[in-house]
Structures are given as C-alpha cells and as structure tokens.
Amino acid sequence: MANQSTLRPPPPALASLLQRYILLLRGAPKYITVVAAIVFCGVGARYWQKRRSEQKAEEQAGRTLVRRNSEVKLRDGTRVLYVPYKDRSAKVVINPTKKTTFDAHRRLFLEPPGGRGFKPRGGHGDAPPMNTKPGLNLAFLHQMLSLLSIMIPRLTGKESALLLSHSLCLIARTYLSLVVARLDGEIVRDLVAGNGKPFAWGIVKWLAVGVPAVYCNAMIKFLQRKTSISFRTRLTRYIHDLYLNSNQNYHKVPNLDGGLIGGGADQFITSDVPLFCDATAKLYSSLGKPFLDLVVFNYQLYRALGPLAFTGIMVNYLGSAWFLRKLSPPFGKLAATQGRREGDFRSLHTRLIANAEEIAFYGGADMEHTILERGFRDLKSLMESIYAIRIKYNMLEDFVLKYSWSAFGYLVTSLPIFLPAWGGLGGLLELSTSPTSTTTRERDRMKSFITNKRLMLSLADAGGRMMYSIKDLSELAGYTSRVYSLISTLHRSDASFYHCTHPELYSLADIQGTLHIGFDGLRLETVPIVAPSLWPSPGEELLPELDLLLRPGSHLLISGPNGAGKTSIARILAGIWPVYRGLVSRPRNDNIFFLPQRPYLCQGTLRDQVIYPHTYTDFRDTGRNDHHLLEILREVRLEYLPSREGGWDTMKEWKDVLSGGEKQRISWARILYHSPAFAVVDEPTSAVSSDVEGLLYEVAKRRGVTVVTLSTRGSLKKYHKVVLALDGEGGWRVERVGERREEVGELRDEVERLRAVVREAEEVKRRLEVVKEELGRVWVVGREGVEGGELGGEGEMVEREEAKV
C-alpha cells in the first residue's frame, strides 16, 4: 500500500480560488502571468509574515505566563524554577541546605567551650578563636578547609568537574609552552642556517600550535571565572539559608551577637564573599599552573643544562622566596582591615539612604556630609598607607623577580658553552661536536640557547607568579578570615552557642527560660522583661516578672508611657529577644501575626504588599485571587489603590508612594489576608483617622482575630476587653475593661453624653420636619411672587434658611 501523505489538503475555498486564478492566467500574455505571480507571492509573503508575528506575540505571552507562574515549592523547601531561556524554559532546582549539614559544620565554625587557644586535632576539628589575626598560619588553613567543605561539598559535584577541566587546561597549556620553546629554537636555527623550507614549515607549525594555545588560554580564564561564580553561589546560598531561617539570625546577629566588626552582614555577603571566591579561584590557577610549570621546566632544564644549573635555579628560587617572605608586609591583615573600613563607609551610606526623608525634613545634609566625609577620610588614610607599604614592596619584588632572575637565567643558559663539563646534554653536545664544523656548532648553540632561554623565561615567569601568589595568598587569608567570621557568627547565633565560666546575669550565656510554640493563646509565666545587650554584656531588666494568660477573644491593650517596655513584650513573644526566665507560650507562626510600629513595605508588586510575608507562590497555593485581595482592601478603605497605582502587578518604591495612614491600613489588610488567631499590633492606628480606626478593629474581630494592641493611647481601650497597664517603673497591672469603679463611672458618663446627643438629634429632626413643611408653603407663595415679580427676595431667604437647617 502506498504511503499516504500526512499533509492536510488545502481548504476547498482556497483551492478553488487558486484554480480559478490559474485558469484566468492560462490564456493571458507572459508578462501578465509574471506580474500576477509576483503579486501572488507578495500577498503570500505578507500573509506568512503576519502569521509569524502573531505566533511570536503568542510565544511572548506564553513566556510571560511561564515567567509569572514559574516557581514551585516542594515540601522539603526545594524550589523549582522554570526560567525562560532562549526559546524554551530551563528548569533550575534550588535545594535548601539541610539541617544535618549545618549541624555537621558547627564543629568547624564554633570555638569549643572554654577553649581560647587554637589546638587543632587531626588537621581541622576545633575552630580557631574569632579574634585570631588573619595571616598565613594554622588558623588560615583551618578556615580555608572549612569554607572549602561548603564550596566543594561533593567530589562528584559541578565544582570538582570545573576544577578538573581547569587542571586539564593548565596541563595542556604547560605542554604547549614546551612545544613553543622547542619550535622557537628550531625556527631561529633554520633562519640563521638559511634553510628556507624547514623555516617555512616551522612557521606553519608555529601557527598550528597557536590555535590550541589560544583556546587553552581563553578556557583557563573562563574556567577560573566559572569556578569563582560557582563557589560564590554555594557560599551565598549557604549563608542565606543560615541568615534568613526561622531563628531570625538576620535580626539577632546585629542586635544581640554583635560579632561582625566592620560593616553589617550585607558588606560581608555582597563584597567579601565575591572577593574571597575570586581570590580562591585565582589562586588555584596562579599557584597550580606555575607549580606545574616549575616541575616540568625544571626537569627540562635539568636535562638540558645539567645538575649545577638545576641546583643554582633551586637555590635562587628558595633564596628569593625566603627573602621576599621576610620583607613582605602583613597583606592578610591589611586586606581584612581595608574590608572592615570599606564596610564602615558603606554602612554610613546605607543609613543615609534608609533615613533620607527624615534627614531631608531636618535639612541635615551638612551634618550627614561631615559624617560621610569623616568615614571616607578614615578609609582613604588607611588605603594610602596600604599603597605606600605596597609600592616599596613592589619595587623590591620587581627587581628580584624580573631583573635579577633574568640575569641569573643568562648565566645558567651559558653554562653548556663556558663550562661544558657541567652543562648536561647541551655540554655533551658541545664536547662531542668536531672542531672542524664550527657553523653547525654555532647553529646548535643558537637553537639550544633560544630553547633554554625561553624555558628560563617561562620558568622565571612561573616562579614570579608563585612569588606574587604569596602576596595573593596573604590577601586571601584576610578575605578568608572575614568570610569565616561571618559564617561562625551566624552559626553561633543560630545555635545560641554562648559560653563562659561565670555568665553575668541576663547575658546571652544566662538564658534559662522556655519559649513554647503551639499554644492556643498567649501565656507568660514569671517572665522578666529584659532588654538584651550585645554579647557578652548583661541585659537591662525592664519588668522584674510578668504573668499573663490570654485566651482567644480576649482582646488585650498593653498601655503605658514611652519606654515602659510594651514593644519589648512583643519582641519576647515573637522570639526575637530571648526568654531569660520563666515560660512563654504562644500559637504557631501561622496563627500569630505581628505588626511592627514602623510599617514595612517590601520590594515587589502591590499584591506583594498585601500578602506579605507570603510569596506569590504561597498566595497561589491558598487558592485565592485578586478579587479576594480587592475585597480585603475594600474593608480597610483602600479599594482605590489598584486602579490608582496601575494594577496589582505594579512595582514601585512603596514606602515613598503610600501615605503614613495608607501604610498602616495596608498592614491591617495583611492581618485580614492572613486571618491569624492572634495579631499583636504596635501603635497600629497612630496615623489613621478616628472613623477608620474603629472600623479596622471591627473587621479584624469579625474575622476571628484576637487583637493585642501596644499603645500609649488609653482611648483605644474601648476596642479591647483586657488592659495590661505598665507604669514605666517596673510595675504593671491587668484589669478587665469596665471593671474598675471609675471606669464604670466614665462609661456611664459616656452613655449619658451619647443619650444627650441622640436627644439633640431628635430635636433637630423634628425642627427639620417643621422647616420642611413651612418651606413647602413658602415656595408656593414664592412661586406666585416670582410669577407676579414680587416675592423673589423672600424665596431666596427661605432657600438660605433651608441650607442652614
């Protein structure tokens, strides 16, 4: 059976049109047929172009859809992203660092209790103390190995493959250098001898070697950068997983631990980590390749020039290395200090940006200018002194590595000529050649000299790079120390690993309380409210002991003067401050929501502001859509926002776009969106109008949220059932709203006031009726008057009267 075509026949209408067109043209002259064919092709091409652009638009739209819905979060925290890549979407899997990995790494990063001295057992085990000076010492080795265990977690991983390819390229490059050295010698020999054919052949070989050599060079650089990026990715993800976990280390490290000196964690993560990764990847090639070159070229030179030359070269190397090392300034310490100053300067700028509006209101530019100038002056003077130290060392280094070594190279390459008995293969060649063939001898001398000179130059280059990398190594020690101290601090904060033999009262080593999560209410049992200090200083006691039990539905107002400790109670409940003594019980994270005093608006779309801290994926998973969000905005009187701002997907700097009251209402919208069992809100209505204030409380309560308000404003009492009043001097009392006699009196007064208002309103209503009645009559008269042209003035007067009423 013949194969049937899978092509679909053209649509009948189109086919008959085509047939009629062909029939029409059959009898027509040739030029008309040509014109008609051109027109036909033109129309076809236009149609095809239109189809193509439609298809492209469709693809584009599809891709944006993929882009928006591309993230999937698995149960173990793994994130699978589908990223648009060329014409398809590539799958990227981001695995979170496992808890067991962190547990295993702790011994590498945490100083053992009580051990201030660094005595590593079996290579690396106990961590060096945080205050170890950066430099080429045992601590550096430990720090480097610990960080390598993060950067290269498996021998079968991507990083190992990169390093292997890098090594292969380095070996190929060294081999090609040898080939080039030999070719160089041969070409010069043939040139001097006037052998045209071998000379031309040599040039062809030279060009042929150039291609793989160029490829190798480019690949070495490319793989070095790839390795650096790969190391950075591993380290950054590891640090982020530790920094932004449920233990809130991003808050604890700067506020409680204080272990990061010289810039915040941002400086360490964005500046020190890349510098460290670049330096490590560079060191691999700047140490690995010269080392390989040294071994191979030394062996070649040993064969060509004999043991004397080899010993000389070795002595020269070791001598210069010792000499340079002795005179080398402490580059590691200098790099770490510079990193610290850079961090300080950067944090001054970050502070300025974060508080730009406040500073602008005060007109504080001059003051801020002075502060920034001072910060920069400190940085500049340090950098100047570092460069002054460097320049002296660089001069010495250049002289030793470039000039003294090349002079020494000439001496060594001349050995076979002047001392043939000590000159290895070259010497043997000198001795064996018969005295009559002087030309041949000269040519061979020329070839060996050129080859050896090139080898010597490559060797000097390799040795020089080795020496330079001693300096790089010292700088690397500085970066290593900073990255290591960041990860150590994060581990310490994560594990609350604070030790000392006699801990001070309320220091971080004196935490004895318990935070119980999963309770259906809020409970504090004999909990002192303590404002902690940076480790190892002791904290300050604000309230000696607090007892409180709150069940769902008992809306609580915590009131008191400024600085009494209201927010501190919330901090303890949220777990961002330690529970030094007693027991704190609270619901699980998804059942309690905290609204801080300063509204926070994240980077992202308008939708992200309402659903925060949910991500778009979480929002999708809840099965809700933008209509639900609009409904929520309506409840907090912000329904105009999506249309005003250009839709839910608009991205703006929201903290500058929204007014103070709008920010607070967005915060309430978050409560409505998450509908937790408890919401702890700190001064949540200080910027909203009083009519909206009551409404916000009402909608939250309607959704079953038990509100705990922290405020100095006693007027908020009416929205709550219980009041915890702090007196600002360590005292407190709990009372039910309306429980006290004077409160009952106050409420009675209010009821009386309201009744009087109602009576007055009724009076006004009655008067309104009377006036309306009169008005009806007056208008009739007025109209008559108008008609008669008499009572127009009276009509206006009545109108004014009505307006007044």
Ligand SMILES: Nc1ncnc2c1ncn2[C@@H]1O[C@H](COP(=O)(O)OP(=O)(O)OP(=O)(O)O)[C@@H](O)[C@H]1O
């Ligand atoms: N991060 C902190 N570290 C140490 N002490 C702090 C810290 N934050 C606040 N304090 C101290 O704790 C005390 C209580 O502060 P808190 O913020 O709880 O007061 P508050 O009652 O909420 O005041 P306000 O009504 O002004 O918001 C203050 O004396 C303050 O100096």
